[in-house]
Amino acid sequence: MVLKAFFPTCCASADSGLLVGRWVPEQSSAVVLAVVHFPFIPIQVKELLAQVQQASQVGVTVLGTWCHRRQEPEESLGHFLEGLGAIFSHKPWFQLCRERGSKSWSCKATHWQGPASPAASGEDQVMLIFYDQRKVLLSQLHPPTALPNRQAGDTTASAGGLAAVFDTVARSEALFQSDRFDEGPVRLSHWQSEGMEASILVELAKWAAGPVCLFLACLLSLISAASACRVFKLWPLSFIWSKLSTCEQLRHRLEQLTLIFSTQKAESPAQLMRKANMLVSVLLDVALGLMLLSWLHRKDLIGQLADALIPVADHVAEELQHLLQWLMGAPAGLKMNRALDQVLGRFFLYHIHLWISYIHLMSPFIERILWHVGLSACLGLTVALSILSDIIALLTFHIYCFYVYGARLYCLKIHGLSSLWRLFRGKKWNVLRQRVDSCSYDLDQLFIGTLLFTILVFLLPTTALYYLVFTLLRLLVVAVQGLIHLLVDLINSLPLYSLGLRLCRPYRLAAGVKFRVLEHETGRPLRLLMQVSGWPEGRSQMLRQPGPVWFSRECPESHLRRLQGAE
């Protein structure tokens, strides 16, 4: 039977001592976590292991001996190490040995029968697998954190295979707390024995995170309570809030910030990653917004924008008037019905006249409004872009109105035509059965129906043309708004933290492991190196986060469907 011994690469150059770790019987593998150096007192070693076992719920024991010797073998050390097997008896007892300066390793695993009959002990083949403790600890490939009611030293059948190894290393943080600068009774070698790895900034951030999160969570809950109060739920206001994309974006950001600054810890690494991504995207957003603000103020663009806005609105209105004059004439050589044409044309021209007067009324306040809107960029670039999209919607409100009128008229005409066409053929729509049935009409019904049908057919080209023109204009405006929303969506949902981790620390986003066979000599045990492999190169799925729902409202397919139904 081949036993597996997982040995940390940092201990390969450590001095002789005892191997401390966990034995996983189902995998018949031993996970070595640290090496205890001479001199030590067995009682103290056992106390330390009992403490670690209680703190981490991992069954840490002494697994065997480690001997790192010079060229000439020391006989006394060899006997001494064998004698230790009787003190810390463990089945199987591992004896790893390495010659200093060479790559030849030897390991034996014996089943110690007792001091009386050493000859009856059996030996098994051992396979050495080296692993990098730091990367395995930080790669989070182990199952999620343990439930609180687990007993000490248990081995779960569900944590199968290598996940058990990762789980062991990840949960044994208590063993890695002491380094060689501590004056404790037991000297250990592990990945942090040269000094605990920590960053001052991270520690300060952790220390400050508690009160800051509490304060911000209270503030955010106040804001959300204020926004959820009954005043805003009244009909006109709630309708306006639902149509403005700025409110959606602000609500989305508020939700994200509440999640980030909530006082609960993240349950799983995936949630932690999501929170980190959200935080990074919020910070990037605010930074871009501040850059935009400084650029606007430096060139005094707001004043220029306000001055240019009225002439632009006038220009758009003039262009629309020209378009309507063209439609009222003979557009593209088509002959329109003169009376209907004039009625519709004059109706729309009057609307444009109203619109221009409204814009001129607002003109003194435009600069003030734009300045306040520009301030909102410090909340984030996405908010500024949403406000821009809303401003475009408000400025092109007349196009929207024209589209609605044209569409309603067209829809009415089509319904009338289809119903009268059925009458022409002697059929009727049965509302109860939702199907077309034959029906016998009276002569006068048929006569009037045919007349109306003819009238509607001849008025169809005019209405259809108006409908087509205004629908195209509306689609243009929707396309511009859609592009802006796409940009906002991109900033919202891009997982920048994960991308940064992929570049700087790929083992944090580990997806699996890979093995490499190291130099092998016959008669020596097989040595493998286990490496944590990064994000799989072939797959390029992005962990996009869900954004607010308004983009899907404006997506082209749904819009086309709505246009046909003329909502």
Place this chain on the structure above:
Amino acid sequence: MEDEQSFSDICGGRLALQRRFYSPSCLEFSLSCPRITLRSLTAVTCTVWLAAYGLFTLCENSMILSAAIFITLLGLLGYLHFVKIDHETLLIIDSLGIQMTSSYASGKESTTFIEMGQVNDVVINEAIYMQKVIYYLCILLKDPVEPHGISQVVPLFQSAKPRLDCLIEVYRSCQDILAHQKATSTSLEGGDKIISASNRRSHSGMGAYWHRQEDRR
């Protein structure tokens, strides 16, 4: 122990199967695909440059020629890095798992590791590929829900596509190791109860033994 044999793939190109026997429980197979030939490289480059020259004579814009050079270079680099596989390796470690590595011509390696607990069996399957019926080696993965069911089929040596004689060699060695692994796993289920019981023995009064050892030294 290393061993090299020569086989052919389904199109008739030459493959080299290198077998490394590290121990009775660890085996590595390396199948190297046919290299890019100078002939095909020259043919592609000439075609692209002739087409670019043809466009140039039509449009009289010299940017087309430099664009053609860039496209050829970038295309070649992309092909070597993303498409052309140099050799594929299969590493089987008893009681640990099976690892497949594809090495691209630019040196990039893409690795997949499957734990032994998830492997149901290794078989040779038939498949219809274009107008041919070919054989391929694949790993059957266990279904977590049903103990004897199969959840996924993972094909091996997709780029090399060796013929049946090569596959049989690999198949025999894999089956030896899998059979050995299954035998040990069934014996382990009976034996581990004894081991875990003995680990819970208590140790007391060992301090006295330690001092006695010190005196002897």
